[in-house]
Amino acid sequence: MRTLRAADLEAVAGMFDRLSDTSRYRRFFSAGAAGPRRELAYLPTVDGHERVALVAVVDERVVGLARYHTGDGGSADVAVVVEDAYQHAGLGRRLMIELARAARRERIDVFAISVLSENAPAIRLLRGLAPDVGLGLDHGVYEAMVPLLAS
Numbered sequence: 001m002r003t004l005r006a007a008d009l010e011a012v013a014g015m016f017d018r019l020s021d022t023s024r025y026r027r028f029f030s031a032g033a034a035g036p037r038r039e040l041a042y043l044p045t046v047d048g049h050e051r052v053a054l055v056a057v058v059d060e061r062v063v064g065l066a067r068y069h070t071g072d073g074g075s076a077d078v079a080v081v082v083e084d085a086y087q088h089a090g091l092g093r094r095l096m097i098e099l100a101r102a103a104r105r106e107r108i109d110v111f112a113i114s115v116l117s118e119n120a121p122a123i124r125l126l127r128g129l130a131p132d133v134g135l136g137l138d139h140g141v142y143e144a145m146v147p148l149l150a151s
């Protein structure tokens with residue numbers, strides 16, 4: 001697990017291509033190519049402070065990505081994805097824990113993350129990190145607020 005590098009973008013694109021329709025939909029809220037394309041345009045803007053991205057790498061293949069960008073009032077918007085073949089091995093949790101460490105160094109107190117209400121794995125992941133995570137349901141999407149000091 002390490003910080004995203006510019007040279008990783010092709011490998012990240014490869015991971016997005018390997019995602020199942022379900023994982024792509026849960027990550028981008030649509031099954032098409034627009035979500036991955038937007039993310040690949042966004043990732044070069046990470047700066048290691050206000051915008052941080054971590055990758056999980058196996059044999060030079062990127063298999064997971066977690067990233068945040070700071071929002072208002074000491075919070076940061078977060079997204080995380082692990083490719084299907086590597087799910088259920090603790091990678092999502094480890095990526096989130098490392099991302100939270102990086103965020104706390106930047107004095108971020110809360111991760112805000114949007115999760116489809118049917119996305120049980122992501123909700124379990126968030127509850128595992130912060131049992132008192134706040135979940136507000138809005139049109140089928142949980143807007144979860146994860147307090148970092150408790151994670």
Ligand SMILES: CC(C)(COP(=O)(O)OP(=O)(O)OC[C@H]1O[C@@H](n2cnc3c(N)ncnc32)[C@H](O)[C@@H]1OP(=O)(O)O)[C@@H](O)C(=O)NCCC(=O)NCCS
Binds near residue numbers: 094121
């Ligand atoms: C949500 C997501 C990131 C979780 O990633 P993950 O790597 O599977 O997460 P973890 O492995 O840390 O935890 C998942 C489960 O595996 C279990 N697990 C962890 N390590 C394990 C191990 N060594 N052996 C067996 N099971 C293990 C965990 O207990 C957890 O079980 P639970 O869901 O019953 O509580 C992944 O499902 C994903 O990419 N989904 C699509 C994108 C998405 O939904 N993103 C969230 C919105 S941005």
